[in-house]
Amino acid sequence: MNEPAIRTRDLVKRYAGADITALAGVSIDVDHGHYLCIMGPSGSGKSTLLNLMGALDVPTSGEVILNGRSLTTEPNLDRVRAREVGFIFQLHNLIPTLTSVENVEVPMMAVGVPRRERRQRAMDLLSQVGLSHRLDSIATRLSGGERQRVSIARALANRPSVILADEPTGDVDSKTGDQIMACIQNARKQSGATLVVVTHNPEIARGSDRTLHMKDGLLL
Amino acid sequence: MLILKNLLRRRTRTLLSTLGIALGIAAIIAFNAVGRGFKESLDRYMRSTGAEVLVVNRSAMAPEYSRISKEEVDQVRALPGVEHLSPGTFTIISGRVLKKPKIKFLTVFGRVPGDRLIEKYKPGIQGRLLQAEDEMILGSDAARDLELRPGDTLELLRHPLKVVGVYTTDVKFESAGCVVPSSMIQQEMKMGDAVGLFWLYLKPGTDWKALRTTIEETCPNLAAIQTSEFTAYYNQLDYIDWFVWIVSLISVVVGGLGVLNTMLMSVSERTREIGTLRAVGWSRGQILRLILSEGLVISMIGGGLGLLLGTFGAETLIHWAPRGLDTRYSALLLTQGFLIALALGFFGALYPAWQASRLSPIEALKYE
Numbered sequence: 001m002n003e004p005a006i007r008t009r010d011l012v013k014r015y016a017g018a019d020i021t022a023l024a025g026v027s028i029d030v031d032h033g034h035y036l037c038i039m040g041p042s043g044s045g046k047s048t049l050l051n052l053m054g055a056l057d058v059p060t061s062g063e064v065i066l067n068g069r070s071l072t073t074e075p076n077l078d079r080v081r082a083r084e085v086g087f088i089f090q091l092h093n094l095i096p097t098l099t100s101v102e103n104v105e106v107p108m109m110a111v112g113v114p115r116r117e118r119r120q121r122a123m124d125l126l127s128q129v130g131l132s133h134r135l136d137s138i139a140t141r142l143s144g145g146e147r148q149r150v151s152i153a154r155a156l157a158n159r160p161s162v163i164l165a166d167e168p169t170g171d172v173d174s175k176t177g178d179q180i181m182a183c184i185q186n187a188r189k190q191s192g193a194t195l196v197v198v199t200h201n202p203e204i205a206r207g208s209d210r211t212l213h214m215k216d217g218l219l220l
Numbered sequence: 221m222l223i224l225k226n227l228l229r230r231r232t233r234t235l236l237s238t239l240g241i242a243l244g245i246a247a248i249i250a251f252n253a254v255g256r257g258f259k260e261s262l263d264r265y266m267r268s269t270g271a272e273v274l275v276v277n278r279s280a281m282a283p284e285y286s287r288i289s290k291e292e293v294d295q296v297r298a299l300p301g302v303e304h305l306s307p308g309t310f311t312i313i314s315g316r317v318l319k320k321p322k323i324k325f326l327t328v329f330g331r332v333p334g335d336r337l338i339e340k341y342k343p344g345i346q347g348r349l350l351q352a353e354d355e356m357i358l359g360s361d362a363a364r365d366l367e368l369r370p371g372d373t374l375e376l377l378r379h380p381l382k383v384v385g386v387y388t389t390d391v392k393f394e395s396a397g398c399v400v401p402s403s404m405i406q407q408e409m410k411m412g413d414a415v416g417l418f419w420l421y422l423k424p425g426t427d428w429k430a431l432r433t434t435i436e437e438t439c440p441n442l443a444a445i446q447t448s449e450f451t452a453y454y455n456q457l458d459y460i461d462w463f464v465w466i467v468s469l470i471s472v473v474v475g476g477l478g479v480l481n482t483m484l485m486s487v488s489e490r491t492r493e494i495g496t497l498r499a500v501g502w503s504r505g506q507i508l509r510l511i512l513s514e515g516l517v518i519s520m521i522g523g524g525l526g527l528l529l530g531t532f533g534a535e536t537l538i539h540w541a542p543r544g545l546d547t548r549y550s551a552l553l554l555t556q557g558f559l560i561a562l563a564l565g566f567f568g569a570l571y572p573a574w575q576a577s578r579l580s581p582i583e584a585l586k587y588e
Contacts, residue, residue: 056499057582081581082501093496093585097225105221110501154500 003068005162005194006030006053011062013048013217022048024217025062032161035188035195037205040214046198047166049214053196054087054164055080067161082110086155086193088184090167092147094139100126100150101135107157125153128190129183145176152183156191163188165197169204181207223513226486233482234518240478241522241564242529244471245557249530251464252553254537257392257546258460259451265391266447268340271306271419272428274450275435278443282454283417284310290413292439299434301426306337307415309405313376322365327397328376330405330416337419338399346370347385353403357385359395376400377408392538392546419447472560475522479515479568487511487572494576495584504577511573512566519565523558530557 006028013023023045030036038046051057052064055077064071066084074080081087086107094103104122113121126135129149139147148168155163165184169177181204188195197204205211213220227234266274275296280286288307297305309330315323331338333350341357342349347370350357356376358368363386368374372383381400389395402415422428432444445453487494494507502510531549538545 051582054499056585057580076503078498078501078503081499087499089496089499089585093492093499095222095493095496097229098222102221106497106502107500109222110497110503110506158501 003065004029005032005034005067006196007065008049008053009063009065011049011052011064012060013045013052013057014060021217023052023059023062026214026217026219027062028212028219030194030196032194033188033192034209035185035197035207037208037211038196038198038214039200039202039205039211041200044214045217046214048217050164050166050196050198054085054162056087078110082107083158084161086158086160086163088148088151088155088163088165088168090170092151092171094142094147094150094154096140097138099136099138100131100142100146100153103139103150104153104157107154111158113158122153122157125156126150128156128187129153143176144172145179148172148176148180149183152180152187156187156193159191160193162194162196163191165195167199168197169199169201174203177201177204222510223517226490226510226514227517230486230489233485237478237482238518238522238525241475241519241561242525244468244475244564245523245526245561246529246533247471248464248468248560249527249549249553249557250533250537251467252557253530253534253547253549254545255460255464256550256553257534257538257548260548261391261393261546262451263448265394266450268389268391268394269306269337269419269447270340270421271337271447272422273420273431274417274445274447275420275442276417276445278441284312286416287411287414288417288442290415292442293415293418295438296418296420296435296442299431299438301423301431302420303423304336304421305418306335306421307332307402307418308337309402309409309411309416311405311409318366318376320366323362323396326362326366327393328405329394329397329399330402331399333401336421341385341387341389341399344388345385346387347383350384350399350401353401354380354382355384356381356398356400357387358383358398360386360388361392361395362398365396374398377404379404420444468560472564475561476564476568479518479565480571482518483511483515483569483572484575486514487576490576491579491584491587494579495581495587498579498581499585507579508573508577511576512569515565515569515573516562517565519561519563519568522565523561526561527554527557 008026008028011023011026014021026049040046052059055071066080101122104125105118108118123135126132129152131146131149134142134146168184169180185207276283277286277288293307311328313326313328315325318326333352338349368383370383370385373380374383435442435444497507534547538547
């Protein structure tokens with residue numbers, strides 16, 4: 001495939017009400033199956049860039065092309081988020097009333113995977129991230145590391161081609177952080193997905209194929 | 221999965237919202253059942269006379285205010301087509317006057333002793349029908365409340381009347397009443413020889429519409445009604461329906477506001493979760509359906525509970541209310557009640573669902 005997995009062209013994001021320019025023209029190509037790490041201080045625009053790549057937000061100008069399709073002209077961004085992108089958030093964002101396995105099923109419900117297949121796939125994914133013993137635990141009863149591993153399994157639920165992780169180890173201690181990154185790396189290798197991680201942590205960047213640095217909405 | 225878990229998350233709030241709907245539906249069922257029960261009792265009462273036509277004073281708002289002079293009675297009695305005319309009077313006596321603590325009031329039907337109209341009480345009567353001016357018969361409920369049986373005497377409006385029979389009937393207000401000689405009511409109500417109303421038994425083949433025209437031409441003061449059309453003729457009975465529906469409407473609004481409040485709070489509390497659902501690919505339509513489904517589940521449970529509470533409430537109401545009220549349930553009423561509950565759930569959840577579906581995923585995820 002000649003087309004990169006993710007291509008951004010002159011991405012600009014301004015928040016009109018607050019008169020803030022979060023991104024001031026960012027162009028990146030990320031090849032299929034690559035692991036890109038984006039580093040930078042708080043407010044540098046790295047999370048904004050990740051959100052635009054994952055169709056969570058729309059740019060003020062510029063373009064995101066995901067697997068050869070422009071998100072600017074894409075009529076159904078829900079479908080892109082459901083099928084092509086898997087998100088891992090810093091605060092995991094699990095549904096607190098659901099069990100681990102039910103949380104992993106949630107993205108599959110969006111695309112209409114039948115109940116039985118959904119359950120089986122969720123159990124397999126939780127087993128893959130080492131949580132086969134915590135399938136029926138309510139999210140609030142899991143440790144921080146376990147929650148993040150459920151979040152990783154959830155991101156993989158619909159077999160996305162792109163995994164986007166926003167400070168995935170930001171809310172856990174360094175030992176747990178290492179386990180989480182190993183888990184994400186392992187998942188990427190098994191699925192062959194493209195991985196983009198936003199982080200402050202240089203240790204995490206060490207294992208990436210490429211690391212970009214941002215400041216004030218621009219790539220350095 | 222998500223629907224039930226979301227509802228069970230705030231059990232007290234969900235329970236209160238469900239109860240709000242249940243009470244609204246219960247009020248609809250109970251008031252409608254009693255209202256319809258009363259109207260159907262009147263219909264059954266009229267049919268039970270066996271007469272085809274009822275004649276009342278046209279200007280009387282209700283039969284109890286009707287007065288018809290003896291001359292008018294005699295004129296109608298003489299019309300061709302009239303086989304028999306049964307006059308009747310009617311009054312209600314307060315329980316205080318009777319000095320009987322168990323009853324609030326006693327419905328008193330004035331009839332001519334030995335008349336054809338009272339023949340209907342014969343089947344199942346304990347004792348016999350009244351035949352003299354100092355006799356009376358009692359409905360079984362009234363006899364129980366007054367603790368009287370055939371052979372006892374009841375002083376009614378200063379007239380000592382001998383109870384000669386206790387009748388049974390499926391018309392509740394008749395069962396809670398008594399039948400006395402019409403002359404006694406005429407005297408006490410200072411009616412002279414006027415009657416309140418009368419029933420006509422027609423000769424076979426008589427055209428009732430032609431007879432009605434004749435009656436109303438001969439006595440312009442009078443109105444002739446088919447007994448089967450009684451409740452339709454007295455449109456003030458529609459006030460019962462209006463009352464019932466106004467009470468129902470208030471209950472419905474309260475129930476609907478309960479659902480609206482619950483769902484608005486629920487959506488507000490779950491903004492971040494809704495953001496997560498949107499982030500993992502849930503569409504606006506799926507979010508809309510999720511919240512609407514939660515409203516519908518509340519309303520289905522509330523509606524079912526409301527039907528049970530309403531039935532129980534109506535029966536309790538007529539048990540404790542003065543005797544004479546009846547209830548009538550129909551599949552239509554119960555279906556209406558349940559559909560109103562569903563509509564409450566749907567419309568109560570519609571705005572919160574719309575609001576939730578409009579949340580931008582990124583804004584919702586940032587929500588604190």
